[in-house]
Structures are given as C-alpha cells and as structure tokens.
Amino acid sequence: MxxxxxxxxxxxxxxxxxxxxxxxxxxxxxxxxxxxxxxxxxxxxxxxxxxxxxxxxxxxxxxxxxxxxxxxxxxxxxxxxxxxxxxxxxxxxxxxxxxxxxxxxxxxxxxxxxxxxxxxxxxxxxxxxxVTELMRARGAGAGDDRARVLESELYTRAKELQEVNDRLRRAHAREREVAIHLQKAMLPPPRPLGHHPAAVRYRPAIGALNVCGDWYDLVDLPGRTAVSVGDVVGHGLRAAGVMGLLRSALSAASRVAAGPAQALEVLDLYSRDVDGAESTSAVSVVIDWESRVLTYSSAGHPPPALCHPDGRVEFLDRATDPPLGARPEHEPRPQAETSFTDGAVLALYTDGLVERRREDIDTGLNRLADALARNRAAAPEALADILLTELTPPAGNTDDTALVLIHL
CATH class of the missing domain: 3.30.450.20 (PAS domain)
Incomplete structure (x- = not known):
C-alpha cells in the first residue's frame, strides 16, 4: 500500500x-x-x-x-x-x-x-x-438526420481547428526565429576590455515560442567600463524591438552621465515615451579600474554578484529601486559603491539564470554564489559555460537568460 x-x-x-x-x-x-x-x-x-x-x-x-x-x-x-x-x-x-x-x-x-x-x-x-467513433458516425448511416448533421459539423470544426493550430504554430515559429536573429544582431560580442577578459551569453528559453527582451551592454569610458543588463516585460518581436531601443538609450546615457544612477534616471524618463517599456528592469555597474571601485544602481533587477579572490560572494544590493516607469513621478535613483581587488569576478545576469518556478529567489542566488565560488579560477568564457550548465534546470530554462562575466 x-x-x-x-x-x-x-x-x-x-x-x-x-x-x-x-x-x-x-x-x-x-x-x-x-x-x-x-x-x-x-x-x-x-x-x-x-x-x-x-x-x-x-x-x-x-x-x-x-x-x-x-x-x-x-x-x-x-x-x-x-x-x-x-x-x-x-x-x-x-x-x-x-x-x-x-x-x-x-x-x-x-x-x-x-x-x-x-x-x-x-x-x-x-x-x-x-472520439474517433463519434467523428466516424456521420458516415455510418445510423441515427437521425439531426445527429448526423451535428456530427458532420463537429468533424468539420475539428478539421478547421486543426488547420488553425497548424498555421499558428508555423507563424509562432517564424516569429521566434526572426526575434532570435534580431536579438542576437543587437547583442554583439564585447570588445576587449584592455587586459581584463570578459564573456557574454544570451540563451533563449527552451521549448517555448516566446522570445523575451533580455539585453546586455559594455561601454568603454576613459579609465572606466560601464556594464549593464536589462529585461523587458513581454515576448516576441515587440519585446525584442523595445529591448533594442532601451539598450541603445542606456548605452548613450552611460557615456555622458555622472554615474550609473543618473544613467538609469535618463533611461527611466526615456522609457515613459516607449510603448511596452513599462516595468522593465535594469542594472548598471561602472568599473573604475584605477581606484578599484564598483559603482552601481539597480532598477528592480536581480543584484550583480562580485566573487572575491578568496571565494566570498558579495551581492550588489544596496542601491535597488523600482523598475522603469513604476513611479508616477520621476525621482532620483540610489547609487552605492564597493571595492574590489585583482582576481575578483563580476557577474551580471537576468532572472532566467537564478529563478525557478515554485522556488524562493534566495535559493537561486545561493546556487549562483556557490557555483561562482567553486569555479572562480576559470577563465570567463569557460566560467560562463559552467554557470549555464550548472544553473539551468534539467528541463531547460522557462525564461531567457543574459549573462556577463568580467575578470577584474
């Protein structure tokens, strides 16, 4: 029993x-x-x-x-x-x-x-x-005329529904393919960051027709590098298009803003005029190579992870604000700093890397911290593959994943 x-x-x-x-x-x-x-x-x-x-x-x-x-x-x-x-x-x-x-x-x-x-x-x-017998009953010669008419209509409707399903499946598959190509075209590989190796990854969700609006960006500045990731709410070509607009806007803002908080403030104002940009999450980190300081600000996004050379993992979560457009009125965004030493690894990512259904987000963050600490000696390209392998559920991710790794 x-x-x-x-x-x-x-x-x-x-x-x-x-x-x-x-x-x-x-x-x-x-x-x-x-x-x-x-x-x-x-x-x-x-x-x-x-x-x-x-x-x-x-x-x-x-x-x-x-x-x-x-x-x-x-x-x-x-x-x-x-x-x-x-x-x-x-x-x-x-x-x-x-x-x-x-x-x-x-x-x-x-x-x-x-x-x-x-x-x-x-x-x-x-x-x-x-329901095979019911579908065949129309030709069996049994039952009254009304029953045969109803069964014939059911057969016809079933055939029509099957044809509609097939057309929708083909249309969704085409949209997914176009959206993935568009997304990859707007997410090029990073340029070299001097002597600091970096790796980026974008992985669409498995087994779904929905391509989401995840993005990453790296901007070289004099003596500094601005790194960002973001996630547009929604799916398909529309989300991919909105992603392209927001990524370009934040990339431009990062070149002239005083810091990541101000860059996100500019992006927040811009997003209010972009249909479909509401509730987008984003995080920006500016790496000052000379002072060894990370300055960061987050708009409702999972916190970047800083893995120190001794294996201690610090989540950059002291400057988190609501997603873009969440407040009715514009307000200044918070900003925080933390120091790093040579040999540390910085990871920025979207929620597809750490979130799983029916699981607390802290469980996913702890899983990321453990994987980073154990594999911190690997080069960024190898580490990116290791993290995706270890953190992806056996059945595959149900959400898109963007990942940026930089060896500091």
Missing part, C-alpha cells in the same frame, strides 16, 4: 480514462489498462519505449500533424511546469496487427506535470479521450 489503505498503483490501473505516465524525455514509464486497450498496444510494446517510436508520424501523409502538435505540448509542459489541454487532434496510428496500415484516430489529450520536490518536472501524466 502507498498510503493509508489506498493502493495507488491499483487505482491508476483501474481508472476508466486512458492515462499514461511519461518521463521528461518522453519515454513511457507506465500506462493503465484503458490506455493500452484504446491504443491497441501491449504493455511490452509501450513501457520503457520513446513515445514517438511507439506512435510515429505517418510517413505516407506529410500533412499529418497530430504527433507534431503532441510533441510541442509535452515539451511545453516540461519547460513550463504547467498543464496543457490540447484541442481535438487527428492522429494516424499504425495498426498493431498490420504493419504499414494506418488508422485515422481522433484523440483529445491533456498533459499534466508531476513535480519533484525541487520544482522540476519528474513525470508527465498524459490523459487521452478518444
């Missing part, structure tokens, strides 16, 4: 609905008797096998999209940790008794994440309701 008098394995097998359990890698972990009966497969043919090896696309029908849509739904659930109810889908399923013979089936799936204690997706519960 798995609980107080309840055998949950027996309950799972006795469920009247067709239910299967999948790993995040889309391998069948289990399936109840109803699922096996509905799909015409034995347990040996299903459990332990990759879903799309058991149910591949029909190679004889290039327009078949049911399996493609199912894969997108399952990957979305793994990435977001949220359930996804799919529209009615048409699937071509190979007959288990007659290889090469494909049967037209209509299934309505719901995919639900089962979460591990750390908030990651441990399993996927895949429930399927079959």
């Amino acid at each position: 798995n609980g107080p008098g309840i055998d949950y394995e027996a309950v799972f097998q006795a469920l009247p609905g067709a239910v299967a359990l999948l790993t995040p890698g889309l391998v069948y972990a289990d399936a109840n008797e109803t699922f096996l009966s509905m799909s015409g497969r034995t347990r040996e043919q299903v459990v332990g096998r990759y879903l799309f090896d058991v149910f591949p696309d029909n190679p004889q029908d290039p327009t078949s999209s049911g399996m493609h849509n199912l894969r997108a739904s399952l990957e979305r659930v793994v990435a977001t940790g949220e359930r996804d109810s799919m529209a009615l889908q048409r699937y071509d399923v190979e007959s288990p008794d007659r290889p090469g013979v494909w049967q037209e089936r209509y299934w309505s799936p719901v995919n639900v994440p089962l979460l591990a204690p750390d908030g990651t997706v441990a399993l996927l519960l895949h429930r399927v309701e079959e």
Whole structure:
C-alpha cells in the first residue's frame, strides 16, 4: 500500500480514462489498462519505449500533424511546469496487427506535470479521450438526420481547428526565429576590455515560442567600463524591438552621465515615451579600474554578484529601486559603491539564470554564489559555460537568460 489503505498503483490501473505516465524525455514509464486497450498496444510494446517510436508520424501523409502538435505540448509542459489541454487532434496510428496500415484516430489529450520536490518536472501524466467513433458516425448511416448533421459539423470544426493550430504554430515559429536573429544582431560580442577578459551569453528559453527582451551592454569610458543588463516585460518581436531601443538609450546615457544612477534616471524618463517599456528592469555597474571601485544602481533587477579572490560572494544590493516607469513621478535613483581587488569576478545576469518556478529567489542566488565560488579560477568564457550548465534546470530554462562575466 502507498498510503493509508489506498493502493495507488491499483487505482491508476483501474481508472476508466486512458492515462499514461511519461518521463521528461518522453519515454513511457507506465500506462493503465484503458490506455493500452484504446491504443491497441501491449504493455511490452509501450513501457520503457520513446513515445514517438511507439506512435510515429505517418510517413505516407506529410500533412499529418497530430504527433507534431503532441510533441510541442509535452515539451511545453516540461519547460513550463504547467498543464496543457490540447484541442481535438487527428492522429494516424499504425495498426498493431498490420504493419504499414494506418488508422485515422481522433484523440483529445491533456498533459499534466508531476513535480519533484525541487520544482522540476519528474513525470508527465498524459490523459487521452478518444472520439474517433463519434467523428466516424456521420458516415455510418445510423441515427437521425439531426445527429448526423451535428456530427458532420463537429468533424468539420475539428478539421478547421486543426488547420488553425497548424498555421499558428508555423507563424509562432517564424516569429521566434526572426526575434532570435534580431536579438542576437543587437547583442554583439564585447570588445576587449584592455587586459581584463570578459564573456557574454544570451540563451533563449527552451521549448517555448516566446522570445523575451533580455539585453546586455559594455561601454568603454576613459579609465572606466560601464556594464549593464536589462529585461523587458513581454515576448516576441515587440519585446525584442523595445529591448533594442532601451539598450541603445542606456548605452548613450552611460557615456555622458555622472554615474550609473543618473544613467538609469535618463533611461527611466526615456522609457515613459516607449510603448511596452513599462516595468522593465535594469542594472548598471561602472568599473573604475584605477581606484578599484564598483559603482552601481539597480532598477528592480536581480543584484550583480562580485566573487572575491578568496571565494566570498558579495551581492550588489544596496542601491535597488523600482523598475522603469513604476513611479508616477520621476525621482532620483540610489547609487552605492564597493571595492574590489585583482582576481575578483563580476557577474551580471537576468532572472532566467537564478529563478525557478515554485522556488524562493534566495535559493537561486545561493546556487549562483556557490557555483561562482567553486569555479572562480576559470577563465570567463569557460566560467560562463559552467554557470549555464550548472544553473539551468534539467528541463531547460522557462525564461531567457543574459549573462556577463568580467575578470577584474
């Protein structure tokens, strides 16, 4: 028994609905008797096998999209940790008794994440309701005329909905591709900072059609370097466009402002005239190479991390203010300073690096501090790859990530 008098394995097998359990890698972990009966497969043919090896696309029908849509739904659930109810889908399923013979089936799936204690997706519960017979009833000659008319309309609407879903999927994929190219074009690799190695990374969210407005920037000034990162609220081409405007504005302001607080004040005023810029977060750090002082200011952004040569990690969180445009009236922004010694590492990043669903932000910050301290001797390029590898959840990030590392 798995609980107080309840055998949950027996309950799972006795469920009247067709239910299967999948790993995040889309391998069948289990399936109840109803699922096996509905799909015409034995347990040996299903459990332990990759879903799309058991149910591949029909190679004889290039327009078949049911399996493609199912894969997108399952990957979305793994990435977001949220359930996804799919529209009615048409699937071509190979007959288990007659290889090469494909049967037209209509299934309505719901995919639900089962979460591990750390908030990651441990399993996927895949429930399927079959309506194939209803869809075929229009041609069976049974029932009254009104029933056949209604069934025919249902069949037509299902086909139309499937076509709309396919068009939306293609449109979203095109928008994502264009947004990623636009974002990368506006986020070039950094120029050399004298003898101080630096590395930058931009990683889009995994398994999602949403490209966000994360950015980074490095500005060389006489004896100083201004470094910034920011995150626009929203997704897609619009967010990428707003990101480009704000990044350019902050880059220009950093060249003439007295310090990072004043640069963010200028950006705040500018953002009020940019549609879609409200609630953007940003942080700016000015490195004074001669005095060995970091001056910083934050507009609602996660704090930069300064890893000292002895492994102590200091979060620059003493000059934090609300995001851009959050106040009805303009007010001066705070600014703070901290010193550094040769061999320290400065990390600026967006929230995709440290935030996870259903987890306190301090847990992510502690994870970042630990990874920085353990790997601080690595060169920035290697360290950037290490941090992304160690801090990215197994199912991938659900938010975009920008990262800047500078060896001080």
